[in-house]
Amino acid sequence: MAEPLIIVNLKAYAEGMGEGAGIIAAAAEEIGEESGVAIGVAPAYTDLHPIAMHYAVPVYAQHIDGVAPGAYTGHVTAEQVRAAGAFGTLINHSERRLTLAAIEASCAAARKSDLQTVICTNNAATTAAAAALSPDYVAIEPPELIGSGISVSKADPGIIERSVLAVKNVNPGVRVLTGAGISTGECVRIALELGTDGVLLASGVVKAKDPAAVLRDLVSLI
Amino acid sequence: MAEPLIIVNLKAYAEGMGEGAGIIAAAAEEIGEESGVAIGVAPAYTDLHPIAMHYAVPVYAQHIDGVAPGAYTGHVTAEQVRAAGAFGTLINHSERRLTLAAIEASCAAARKSDLQTVICTNNAATTAAAAALSPDYVAIEPPELIGSGISVSKADPGIIERSVLAVKNVNPGVRVLTGAGISTGECVRIALELGTDGVLLASGVVKAKDPAAVLRDLVSLI
Amino acid sequence: MAEPLIIVNLKAYAEGMGEGAGIIAAAAEEIGEESGVAIGVAPAYTDLHPIAMHYAVPVYAQHIDGVAPGAYTGHVTAEQVRAAGAFGTLINHSERRLTLAAIEASCAAARKSDLQTVICTNNAATTAAAAALSPDYVAIEPPELIGSGISVSKADPGIIERSVLAVKNVNPGVRVLTGAGISTGECVRIALELGTDGVLLASGVVKAKDPAAVLRDLVSLI
Amino acid sequence: MAEPLIIVNLKAYAEGMGEGAGIIAAAAEEIGEESGVAIGVAPAYTDLHPIAMHYAVPVYAQHIDGVAPGAYTGHVTAEQVRAAGAFGTLINHSERRLTLAAIEASCAAARKSDLQTVICTNNAATTAAAAALSPDYVAIEPPELIGSGISVSKADPGIIERSVLAVKNVNPGVRVLTGAGISTGECVRIALELGTDGVLLASGVVKAKDPAAVLRDLVSLI
Secondary structure (H helix, E strand, O other), X not given: OOOOEEEEEOOEOHHHOOHHHHHHHHHHHHHHHHHOOEEEEEOOHHHHHHHHHHOOOOEEEOOOOOOOOEOOOXXXXXXXXXXXXXXXXXXXXXXXOOEHHHHHHHHHHHHHOOOEEEEEEOOHHHHHHHHOOOOOEEEEOOOOOOOOOOOOOOOOOHHHHHHHHXXXXXXXXXXXXXXXXXXXXXXXXXXXXXXXXXXXXOHHHHOOOOHHHHHHHHOOOO | XXXXXXXXXXXXOHXXXXXXXXXXXXXXXXXXXXXXXXXXXXXXXXXXHHHHHHOOOOEEEOOOOOOOOEOOOOOOXXXXXXHOOOOEEEEOOOOOOOEHHHXXXXXXXXXXXXXXXXXXXOOHHHHHHHHOOOOOEEEEOXXXXXXXXXXXXXXXXXXXXXXXXXXXXXXXXXXXXXXXXXXOHHHHHHHHHOOOOEEEEOHHHHOOOOHHHHHXXXXXXX | OOOOEEEXXXXXXXXXXXXXXXXXXXXXXXXXXXXXXXXXXXXXXXXXXXXXXXXXXXXXXXXXXXXXXXXXXOOOOHHHHHHOOOOEEEEOOOOOOOEHHHHHHHHHHHHHOOOEEEEEEOOXXXXXXXXXXXXXXXXXXXXXXXXXXXXXXXXXXXXXXXXXXXXXXXXXXXXXXXXXXXXXXXXXXXXXXXXOOEEEEOHHHHOOOOHHHHHHHHXXXX | OOOOEEEEEOOEOHHHOOHHHHHHHHHHHHHHHHHOOEEXXXXXXXXXXXXXXXXXXXXXXOOOOOOOOEOOOOOOOHHHHXXXXXXXXXXXXXXXXXXXXXXXXXXHHHHHOOOEEEEEEOOHHHHHHHHOOOOOXXXXXXXXXXXXXXXXXXXXXXXXXXXXXXXXXXXXXXXXXXXXXXXXXXXXXXXXXXOOOEEEEOHHHHOOOOHHHXXXXXXXOO
């Protein structure tokens, strides 16, 4: 197994913007150093540059469009987020779905700009499909767990296990993240036991009064 | 190899609507019987029922939405096209791209309604991804060949070969169609030689003065 | 005021498909003749032709794409639905939203095929914008009422009144439908009192055990 | 007439990113001061903050999503671009089309964050519709002129005149920009003579060897 990875998705939350993004990135840096666990953050596009410049954490874009530089008003290119200091990018998050052709184009564009790729998926079948595109990670977000507050440990863990197995069959070099149902260190422990290489989470950290405390709990049983 | 399959996509062509759809379906029936090659047609939704009722050919929808019956105004469900007499459906055609999650949902919905599934893709990587979803067929439409009039035999055949190989690696039970660059029997012969199980084509038949003559040529070297 | 119009949207409901569509269309025909009120139905694309052929009711498509006949796989053209017998079409229903450019193109295409146009909108501002496109009708669907079971009479009627006023200011020839919150004759009476020219409704009729009884109630206070 | 406005859309051009964005913004600042004409720039999201901080020019986002802060991964909110220093935003550019409901929501969100709004449209009818939403500006981009190199002066000027007239009829307080076909001072002069209040352009400035020289020419006949 690879070293565990935690990615905190700041979404478009008010609490994760501007100064708030800085507080969370500082917490990620602190707990990352304390624990030795890689903790990345995915801020708004407009916060990519300040966060990447000021904090020693891997910074992810929340989305990129798989287009080359050119006449694409309002699009986000791999070159833009790379120039802003991004280390990687989410692709096809459940709140920003893409066509299959666009997912593949985004992966290819990210690779060309040396961005780590994390494709989000919703079940074992789409996880297998995403793995066939050879991203660095696939993050499974079971729809019934997204933003539900239900722990992946309480829900049917089968979807995670089947997804891990599907990736092994299709493209064993691809790593897997548990992308929903994570709020405590116990959830992270279970996510790793189910065979995934880390977690992608959002509100549990972003909306916390003390993000550092939540992150410290998240890494506590790794 | 499976028996070769030819699917004629009538798109929204004026020549392939209403009476025109009937002429093409009649030609498909005639040449199919003559040659023993399965020749299907994919008409407009509004023509599905009359074509399925009057002609002994496999009829395909051009698209379905992967939703269950319900509050989906303007959507096309597997149940609707099945009830209209469809035998199968195209999914994710280059002119009707879907998100990865929607492709998977459409496949699942089609399967539940006993519809054959043909997922369209644009390169070897997306073909591999589509194969992971276990459709009956993947149809590769290299973008540079779509509607170009360039024969697949004149173009770089590598994309077809790599796609066939990718499917074999990911899910060998899935069959493959060459989805662009087909206008003559020679193109069909090459498509089969490259390891695909048939072809998906459109304007070459739909806009022909004599669709039966074109279809007779298409099957002539099988 | 124009003669009141009632449009029953069958959506993709299982109860409104095939035989079910016929039962509802028969009820619309019966109650329409009884009452003198125009009652239209908007079935699935695949049911447009049989419904238009067998029942003396105005038949509407649930959506059209504003494209000319051509290479538009999986699209629905004005020509197709017109050839199938449609009298008009919904455009931009809340479950099938379109870009502004596509709404305009759909209106233009519908007009060219002599289809009555009903653009759906979500508030007074978008109603004003839709009216500027000169459709026959705009149908306001306040999001808080859609499928809620809440009667337009119980909800804030201001959104309907402001929409009617906005249409009068921008393009007074455009008629207005109340597009949500309708389940009884009392709702219809209020919709007309608020200045709209009729109603667009769905589940209240489609999912009824006795659609004719519901329709008879709907027209009872006109 | 309002003071003329020139907006330079940097799109996702390689030449308009990072350092390139700075060169163009510096030129806009210089020529704006020289001429007294307001010259704004619309850079990539990732460049909004540095450009707004370092140059005394009105900075526009190329697009915003009309959503409130929240769980909207990969979206761009009015709050984000305002916090980054934006003065306004393009909405519904031809390369980033939105549904009518989303255009209205984006306008409302922009207004709430005190952002100037520029809705892009493609013909007189959609311009009238956009004007009904009460943005600050509508920018008409006739599709046949976009990126064509054809001057608005050589093309049929009727579309611009009909658009200006449509806005006057629907909502006379809304100002209008000519959004395509602009490359020289002569084009700008004609755009103003046709009754518009300025221009929106892109490649003519962004891809120029000497953006300041092009801008100086653009304002020369105002």
